[in-house]
Amino acid sequence: MFTIFVAPNSIRVLFWIFGGFCWLVSLLVGSLFWIIWYSATSTGSALQTDLTFASLITVIVQEGFRLLSLWGLANAVERLESINIRGRTRSGMAGSSGHFVLGLGFGTIACLFHSMNVMASALGPGSPGLEIDGVSHGSPSFYITSAFLSAALTFNHCAWTVILGSSLNKGLKDSWYLALFVAAAHLLTTGTSLFNNQGSIWPCIITSWIVVIASAAVAFREAGLKGLASTAEFHN
Amino acid sequence: MTQRGEDNPAGPVGPVRRTDVLPEQTQTRQRNQSNPVDRVSESSTSENESSSAQDTELKYGAEAVINLFIPVTACMIFVIASVQCLSSYSGQQKQTVSFIYTPFHPADDDSAGTIIWQTVANSLIMISVIAVMTFVLVLLYKYECNMLLGGWLIFSTMTLIFMFGYFYLQQILKVNNAALDWVTLGIVMWNFGIVGIICIHWKGPLFLQQCYLIISAALMALIFIKMLPNWTTWLILAFLSIWDLIAVLCPYGPLNMLLQLANDREDELFPALIYSSGAGIAVPTVMVTTSAGTFLAPLLGMAETSDPSPQEEVQVRQPRSQRSSERTRTDERREGVKLGLGDFIFYSVLVGKASQLHDWNITLACILSILVGLSTTLIILAFFKKPLPALPISLTLGLIFYFTTTYVIAPFMDLCIMKQVFL
Numbered sequence: 001m002f003t004i005f006v007a008p009n010s011i012r013v014l015f016w017i018f019g020g021f022c023w024l025v026s027l028l029v030g031s032l033f034w035i036i037w038y039s040a041t042s043t044g045s046a047l048q049t050d051l052t053f054a055s056l057i058t059v060i061v062q063e064g065f066r067l068l069s070l071w072g073l074a075n076a077v078e079r080l081e082s083i084n085i086r087g088r089t090r091s092g093m094a095g096s097s098g099h100f101v102l103g104l105g106f107g108t109i110a111c112l113f114h115s116m117n118v119m120a121s122a123l124g125p126g127s128p129g130l131e132i133d134g135v136s137h138g139s140p141s142f143y144i145t146s147a148f149l150s151a152a153l154t155f156n157h158c159a160w161t162v163i164l165g166s167s168l169n170k171g172l173k174d175s176w177y178l179a180l181f182v183a184a185a186h187l188l189t190t191g192t193s194l195f196n197n198q199g200s201i202w203p204c205i206i207t208s209w210i211v212v213i214a215s216a217a218v219a220f221r222e223a224g225l226k227g228l229a230s231t232a233e234f235h236n
Numbered sequence: 237m238t239q240r241g242e243d244n245p246a247g248p249v250g251p252v253r254r255t256d257v258l259p260e261q262t263q264t265r266q267r268n269q270s271n272p273v274d275r276v277s278e279s280s281t282s283e284n285e286s287s288s289a290q291d292t293e294l295k296y297g298a299e300a301v302i303n304l305f306i307p308v309t310a311c312m313i314f315v316i317a318s319v320q321c322l323s324s325y326s327g328q329q330k331q332t333v334s335f336i337y338t339p340f341h342p343a344d345d346d347s348a349g350t351i352i353w354q355t356v357a358n359s360l361i362m363i364s365v366i367a368v369m370t371f372v373l374v375l376l377y378k379y380e381c382n383m384l385l386g387g388w389l390i391f392s393t394m395t396l397i398f399m400f401g402y403f404y405l406q407q408i409l410k411v412n413n414a415a416l417d418w419v420t421l422g423i424v425m426w427n428f429g430i431v432g433i434i435c436i437h438w439k440g441p442l443f444l445q446q447c448y449l450i451i452s453a454a455l456m457a458l459i460f461i462k463m464l465p466n467w468t469t470w471l472i473l474a475f476l477s478i479w480d481l482i483a484v485l486c487p488y489g490p491l492n493m494l495l496q497l498a499n500d501r502e503d504e505l506f507p508a509l510i511y512s513s514g515a516g517i518a519v520p521t522v523m524v525t526t527s528a529g530t531f532l533a534p535l536l537g538m539a540e541t542s543d544p545s546p547q548e549e550v551q552v553r554q555p556r557s558q559r560s561s562e563r564t565r566t567d568e569r570r571e572g573v574k575l576g577l578g579d580f581i582f583y584s585v586l587v588g589k590a591s592q593l594h595d596w597n598i599t600l601a602c603i604l605s606i607l608v609g610l611s612t613t614l615i616i617l618a619f620f621k622k623p624l625p626a627l628p629i630s631l632t633l634g635l636i637f638y639f640t641t642t643y644v645i646a647p648f649m650d651l652c653i654m655k656q657v658f659l
Contacts, residue, residue: 014302021604031648035644051652051655116597117650117653153658194655208658
């Protein structure tokens with residue numbers, strides 16, 4: 001997706017990086033919260049390994065940052081569009097294209113953060129997911145789960161940003177259901193991923209990919225595309 | 237690095253200079269030589285001209301930013317790859333040899349107080365060496381000791397490319413347990429080095445010059461990563477961003493004086509110290525220069541610059557109507573945004589040091605923060621149109637994110653990844 005839609009256009013690359021940076025900052029705030037909360041209330045290491053509350057807060061923070069970055073994007077695009085451009089018809093960032101690029105930034109960095117260490121460990125001594133002496137370090141299908149879920153995460157972030165962006169454009173009062181959809185979808189995927197450690201990985205994978213398809217459908221509709229053929233428009 | 241492509245014959249100077257100081261001739265020359273895009277914008281009415289000029293500048297600004305992103309990213313990737321693969325750079329071995337500029341080597345089991353004062357002392361020594369070298373460079377340039385300057389530069393480029401290149405090659409061979417005979421080695425190193433020197437100091441394809449500059453910056457960064465003690469590196473980076481601010485923005489800062497001198501003499505700045513993106517379109521942005529003097533050859537304590545003999549340049553530019561190939565070559569080099577090589581080096585030092593921890597989250601966070609810092613600097617540049625230091629914002633962001641990622645984000649993410657919780 002990056003090569004086709006973002007790379008040819010320089011301004012998009014800039015906003016792609018900006019999107020990634022926003023995700024990073026949101027993660028920073030979330031983990032600050034995790035550290036402060038858990039070091040303040042730790043009654044033993046058991047509490048620190050329970051991620052439920054922390055991930056909930058992090059998801060909320062991420063959505064907040066998505067809103068913030070969409071607002072920033074709107075300002076920047078307004079500035080860019082107001083520049084009298086000669087010789088070029090569009091700045092390539094108008095409307096949903098801009099949201100898409102930002103979402104792709106979010107998604108790429110999220111995917112990288114979640115999967116790069118896993119891939120690096122795959123090369124080194126030992127492998128994640130092996131059962132050693134009866135202690136399970138994750139299921140044997142660790143890699144597959146990681147890979148599929150990271151990919152789903154990327155698509156999801158893209159789609160959610162587009163949806164949220166268009167809902168902001170329409171004004172929150174009219175399209176609150178879109179924002180709610182995004183929040184609900186995100187909480188759903190993260191929530192089911194909390195089950196990953198406790199045995200079955202299928203709830204998360206299935207729900208994640210269903211959410212991907214649903215979010216993509218809503219995003220396409222919001223962006224005004226009728227079918228896959230019109231994605232060629234985005235190329236410019 | 238000029239704004240409108242073939243700016244004034246001196247070359248890279250900020251638009252401030254252009255509007256103030258330029259004589260009539262050079263302005264008409266600009267009009268004659270402008271490329272099609274400029275012609276379009278210049279054909280508008282005079283009152284629109286200044287605004288459209290600014291528009292074109294801002295629009296092409298994005299491409300200039302990307303033109304700089306690519307080499308910076310390439311340099312960082314090279315350094316990270318070397319740190320990951322070559323054990324000599326990855327901090328696992330105890331470092332016995334080190335710079336004479338950092339005489340204190342805190343051992344791991346020293347008390348916190350000892351480590352602190354030794355680190356501070358090391359960093360102060362290093363920064364003062366850099367500052368002194370920069371001043372010496374400016375003085376040499378001011379009093380026109382061109383032979384000395386030129387010789388110094390060429391000598392230090394030679395040292396850098398040959399010695400550090402050879403050391404790097406040694407490491408590659410060691411890691412792969414491969415043997416290479418002296419004859420092949422001699423031929424390879426000789427060719428590599430000589431072509432490098434020719435490209436950087438004399439004439440050569442722009443792309444090749446850019447490659448060599450990136451390679452030499454990366455080699456330098458690797459040496460810094462290898463030789464400097466851990467905490468000293470971080471403190472030096474912090475001090476450097478402060479020094480950079482002072483050197484470029486204060487009126488008596490050495491780099492500021494250097495730029496003024498170069499501008500007054502209408503000279504082109506040292507190619508070996510500056511990476512030119514040579515965009516090929518009239519990228520009307522200003523030079524971003526920094527830490528020109530910090531590109532040190534540590535073992536010899538010499539700053540690196542290169543001074544293409546100004547006389548030749550002037551002669552080439554004199555016949556205006558002539559579009560000789562030499563002119564297009566030098567013009568190509570003068571177009572595009574320029575970034576000092578010191579910036580490349582210290583960005584790569586930050587990122588390389590971060591990747592020594594072998595945690596990709598930290599490395600990614602640092603790369604991202606540096607790129608965001610660089611784009612912010614370039615955006616500010618587009619508004620202020622004077623030479624700006626490129627180090628402070630990027631390094632500050634990079635350092636902040638390095639430490640926060642290591643201590644705050646990494647434990648959280650490790651836990652998430654282990655439990656396979658996807659945020």
